[in-house]
Amino acid sequence: MLKLRKEKKSATRSQPVDARVGTSKIVVQNLQKTYQTKKGEVVAIQDASAEILENEFVCIVGPSGCGKSTLLRILAGLDEATGGETSVDDQPITGPGADRGMVFQTYTLFPWLTVEENICFGLKIKKMPKKQMEEIVGRYLKVIGLEAFRKSFPRELSGGMKQRVAIARALANSPKVLLMDEPFGALDAQTKAQMQLLMREIWQVEKPTVVFITHDIEEAVFLANRVYVMSNRPSRMVANIPILLPYNRELNLKEQSAFLHYRHQITGLLHQQTPGSEA
């Protein structure tokens, strides 16, 4: 599965981490989102601001219901903010765009298409020449380690395999930004750890700007260059923590003291969030 590791390891082994390199890719300024419901208004996000740099891997954690998915949907252009501003490359977000790929927690593959047809779905829509399309699909099947399953249908795959295909489908379109909403939330612990490793490696090679939502603090610290912590609803960002851990990450990093330090720091920040608090 992890074919990328061997190819890239020597090139990146001694690279240091720099959580703030490059220019702003995504800017969220005083974002506000209020839903109108039968029971009245629900202020999902009160005032959230964030700046995500080009090629950064940013994770967003926060208490359940604090508006993480809402924020991601607004960045994807699937939902509209009720206040504030959001932009990608200085262009206001006004709707979905090919520059942003999405991966959700629930499996969103087309059940009637094979693995390779799912991966090249977006490329077909773009009318990409067949040869180029085959090259891209072949490359991503290799990256996700599912070459032997190219003709399989989603129903024949495990949850982890389906998520690997969903990630490959998103990456095949070469999005500059990858928006991921708890993509490994439904996986068992072992598959989840393998997916984290794969995701980090894919990022090191492809370098998309990633915004990754998760409940799992350990996952956030393992994957990210920076972690944003959101408060309880009505929410805002309460912390923005650069994760200065090695560039190449192995699973045993999770047991090391620097890793545990970040984990405890973020856990502490989340525990400070009492229901209804704006702290």
Ligand SMILES: Nc1ncnc2c1ncn2[C@@H]1O[C@H](COP(=O)(O)OP(=O)(O)OP(=O)(O)O)[C@@H](O)[C@H]1O
């Ligand atoms: N379409 C909607 N209509 C009304 N309220 C909504 C809608 N979508 C979300 N909400 C409310 O907005 C708040 C934030 O929801 P959201 O799903 O963004 O939170 P979350 O942080 O992603 O939660 P979780 O971690 O549990 O997935 C919640 O109170 C939710 O009930």
